[in-house]
Amino acid sequence: MEELVIESVKLDDERDTLIVLDQTVLPTSESYLDLTTVEGVWEAIYELKVRGAPAIGIAAAYGVYLAVKQEDDSDRTGFIKAFDKAKTYLASSRPPAVNLFWALDRMADRLKKSAENQASVPEMKAALKEEAQKIRDEDEEVCKSIGEHALTLLKPDMGILTHCNAGTVATAKYGTALAPLYLGHEQGYNFRVYADETRPLLQGARLTAWELQKAGIDVTLICDNMASIVMKEQKIQAVLVGCDRVAANGDTANKIGTSGVAIMAKHYGIPFYVCAPMSTIDLECATGEEIEIELRSDEEVTEKWYETRMAPKDVSVYNPAFDVTDHTLITGIVTEKGIVYPDYKTGLKEIFRP
Template structure:
C-alpha cells in the first residue's frame, strides 16, 4: 500500500459543490493526515484559533473562502441586510487571531468587493466574492514562487539553511514562504542541508516543517530550539530563512516565538537572517514592532500539551506569547514577491510597494 504524502494535499480548498471549506487538520500532524470540512461560522473560527489551519498566507486564504461560504448562506433579499450580516460575520472571523495581518487583509479585501458591487443583485455579489477568494489563493501561489526565486538568489548550492516554525507549504497554498527557496533549490539540484528548529511550545517545526521537508526529499535535520547556537558555531548554517505574521514599517518583524532568539544568535555568528514576507504581511500603518499586538495563548500549551503526563507543577505561572518581535537591525533582508528589501526599511519597503502599485496598474490596464 502506497504511503500517503502530505505534499499531495491542498492546505486549503473550497468544495464548490457542497459550499464547504476543506483543510488539513494540522493539529493531527504528523501522526495522522485528516481532512476536515467546515461550513459554520464557529467551526471556521475555531479552525483558525485552534491552529487547525495556520500560517499567515493560509489563514488569509481560509478567511476569504470562509467569509464567502458564510455570505452564501445569507437569506437577505436586500443589499443593506446582506451587507449588515456580512460585516458581523467578518468581524467575528477577524477576532480569531490578532497578530497575523493576512487575516484582516483578506477579510477587508472581500468586504471591498461587497462595497464595490453594491449595485448588483446579491447573487451576483456572491459570484464576485467567490472569484475574489479564488484569486487570493492563486496570488498566494504566485507570490510564494516569486519569494522563492528572490530567496534562492541569496544562497548557493550546498548551503546550510536554518528555519524556525513552519512557513512551508502547510502555511500557504504552495511552496511556502521561508521554504520556497528550499523547494525551488531542491528542484534545481542545490542540495541544501536544512536545520529545522522544533519550535516550542506548539512544535510546528518538528511536527510540520520537518514532516513536509522530509516528505519532499529535502535533507532536513530536526534540532531543539536551544541548539541553534551549536549548529551555527560549527559553521553548518549559512543563512536563516523564516516567515512572519506581520512586518512593521521600520522592518521590525513579528514571527513565531523564539525567532528573535535565533536572530540574536545568528547576528553573533555573522549568519544573515532573511524574513520571507508577502507584501500582504507588511503593515505600513504599524510604525514599529512595539505597536504589534502579540497574541497570548493558554498555559496548557506549555505545561501539558504533547506530554502523556503534566510536565509542570500545578498552579505555576505561565507566560505564553505566540510571537516575538525581531528588531530590524538583526535582519539582513526582507524577501518579498517584488524583490529583497534592505535597511533602511522605511525607504526600501516603500519602494517595494511602489513596484506593487505599478504592477497592479499595469495588469489593470492590460485587462481594459
C-alpha cells in the first residue's frame, strides 16, 4: 500500500494560515486552500471544501485559534470575548455535525481553564494552539483504532459497500469507515470495494473512489440506485459507513441516502456497520428525531455537475443533506473503544464509562 500522505487539514502557524484540501474540486484537481480569516474557515466548512465530521472538528479548532491569535496580548477580557464571538460564528456553519460543536466546546473548556489559572493572553493563545493540535493528533489515533476494531468483523476477499466518504480526506488520517479497508489492504485482505457515487454532491465518486484507487485498493464505482442489484448478486458481504451524529438510542445521521442503503442491507441479510468516533455520539440527543437536517441549495441537484442545466427551470427541489438511519437497521456501531451492539441505549452509555 502507498503511504497515506493526504492531509486534508493542516495548520501553518508561521503564516497564520489554515491549509485545507479543497474537496469540491477532487478528483480533477488536488488543490489546497490557504485560509487566513474566520470567514474563510466558515465558508470552507459550509461549502464542503472541508468535510467529514472529524475534519470539520479539526478545521474548527484550528480556525477558532487563528481567529484570536492576533488579538491584543494585554486585553484578557477582550480576548475572551473575541474567542466567544468566533466560536459562535463557526458553530453556525454546519448544524448537524456534532464534531463541530464538540471541538469548539473543547477549545472553550481549555480557554476557561487557562483563564481560571490567571494565564496571560499569550499563554491562553499557546493553550488553544496546543489543544487544537491534540484534537488533530488524537483523531488519527482514533481512526486507526476504529479500523482495527472494524477489521475484526471482516474476512479476506469480502465485497464491501460504502456510501459517501468516510476516508482519510474526511479525517486526520485513515478515515473511519475506510480505516479497516486501509488496514486490511496492508495485511493482504484483498477487499473488493463498491463505492456509491452519493448524489447530489458525489462524495463517493469524487472522493472515496479517488483515495482508494490512489492507495491501490480494488474499488468499483456504482450509482446510488445500483446498490440493490449488487447486493442481490451477492457481491456485498458487509456495508461500512461513517456518520455525523449518533443519538442515544443508536439512530445515526449521515449523508443522504445512507438510510436507504441500510434498508436494502436489512432486506438482503447483509450486516450494516456504522463507524463512529465517540466524539460523534451525542447522549443528550435522545433519538434521531431531534437531529436537525440541513437543507441545501437547489443548484446542487439541478445543475452543479452538468455543463447545462438538466432540470426544468423553476422546478421545485427538495435537497436534504442528511438522513437518519434507524437504530433497528444497524448491526453494530464501531468506536475507538470497541464495537457496540444493541441495545444501543445501554451499550452507548457503557462505552463512556472509565
